[in-house]
Amino acid sequence: xxxxxxxxxxxxxxxxxxxxxxxxxxxxxxxxxxxxxxxxxxxxxxxxxxxxxxxxxxxxxxxxxxxxxxxxxxxxxxxxxxxxxxxxxxxxxxxxxxxxxxxxxxxxxxxxxxxxxxxxxxxxxxxxxxxxxxxxxxxxxxxxxx
Amino acid sequence: xxxxxxxxxxxxxxxxxxxxxxxxxxxxxxxxxxxxxxxxxxxxxxxxxxxxxxxxxxxxxxxxxxxxxxxxxxxxxxxxxxxxxxxxxxxxxxxxxxxxxxxxxxxxxxxxxxxxx
Numbered sequence: 108x109x110x111x112x113x114x115x116x117x118x119x120x121x122x123x124x125x126x127x128x129x130x131x132x133x134x135x136x137x138x139x140x141x142x143x144x145x146x147x148x149x150x151x152x153x154x155x156x157x158x159x160x161x162x163x164x165x166x167x168x169x170x171x172x173x174x175x176x177x178x179x180x181x182x183x184x185x186x187x188x189x190x191x192x193x194x195x196x197x198x199x200x201x202x203x204x205x206x207x208x209x210x211x212x213x214x215x216x217x218x219x220x221x222x223x224x225x226x227x228x229x230x231x232x233x234x235x236x237x238x239x240x241x242x243x244x245x246x247x248x249x250x251x252x253x
Numbered sequence: 254x255x256x257x258x259x260x261x262x263x264x265x266x267x268x269x270x271x272x273x274x275x276x277x278x279x280x281x282x283x284x285x286x287x288x289x290x291x292x293x294x295x296x297x298x299x300x301x302x303x304x305x306x307x308x309x310x311x312x313x314x315x316x317x318x319x320x321x322x323x324x325x326x327x328x329x330x331x332x333x334x335x336x337x338x339x340x341x342x343x344x345x346x347x348x349x350x351x352x353x354x355x356x357x358x359x360x361x362x363x364x365x366x367x368x369x370x
Contacts, residue, residue: 126275133271134264137315141263144310145256162305162313162322163349169314170354178365191270194281195288196263196314197350203285204354208362220362224355227282231316232351234286238293239323239343245297246331247339 129190136185136192144169166197173198177205203227259311262304266315285316292320296328322346 144165151161176182182202186193193199207223214220225232270288273279279287295301301321305312312318326346330338344351 126272129275130268130271134268137267137270138260138264138311141308141311141314142256142260144263144314145259145308148310148313149255159325159346162310162318165310166313166318166350167353170350171357174354174357174361178361180368191274191281191284192264192267194274195267195270195284195316197316197319198314199281200285200316200319201354201358203282204358205361208358209365210367212362212365212367220359224358224362227285228351228354230282231285231289231319235289235293235319235323235347236343238290238320239327240339242293242297242324243327243331243339243342246328247336250331 132188133190133192133195136189137196138192140169140192140196140198169196169198170201173201174205177202178209200228200231255307255309258308261311262308263311263315266312266317270315288316289320289323292317293324294320296321296324319347319350322350 147168148161148165151164152158156164173182176185182193182198183206186199186202194202204224204227207226208220211219211223266288270284273284273287274281292301295304295317301312301317302325305318305321313321323343323346326344327338327342330342330345332338334341
């Protein structure tokens, strides 16, 4: 058996590309999370909430559930399988707020817990606000040109 | 139909995030920042609002949706309050999510202790 034949056999038994399976897992995990969110959002809209209010409530519920699960260490375990499926949605953001804060709780309430809440939320909010101001300037100039 | 789109769009946005994590050396923190900025950008060029209409939570729950809420809020505020809206719109629209994430995160971090890895 030469090298080529050997690698052919090995390839047959090797698991399919980890990238593809990773993406598939992320797709299903993220998709199901969003599907559940949409069930709740549609329910709120049917109960006369405005579209924006309903979306905000869904985000708030997802944040709360994710942070409770993070407290028990369940979110991280699930995220190991789901990958980006659980880190890209707002639940991943909620998890990134709470887990460093739990981790550094022992270093004090101010510079431990208080500061570490913003380890990842900080940059997200800094770049979010800055880009929203940039967007605001564009909208403002757009309004002047009308 | 709405539910199907929520699943597909939400799933795809996450799959793209996975592709970025696996193919580039971007950490999840960088992906989150990248998603928020992308969400603002896609909203300004008019792509994201139709996506939210189509997929609902499938477009609002991924962190691009946070960018959408920021940009959409700033748009409304500029229309209502003019120049001041540039500075007030983004945080006003996202205040609910940010406040809950911080306050509830604070409470949870007070209650729970770090666990053994």
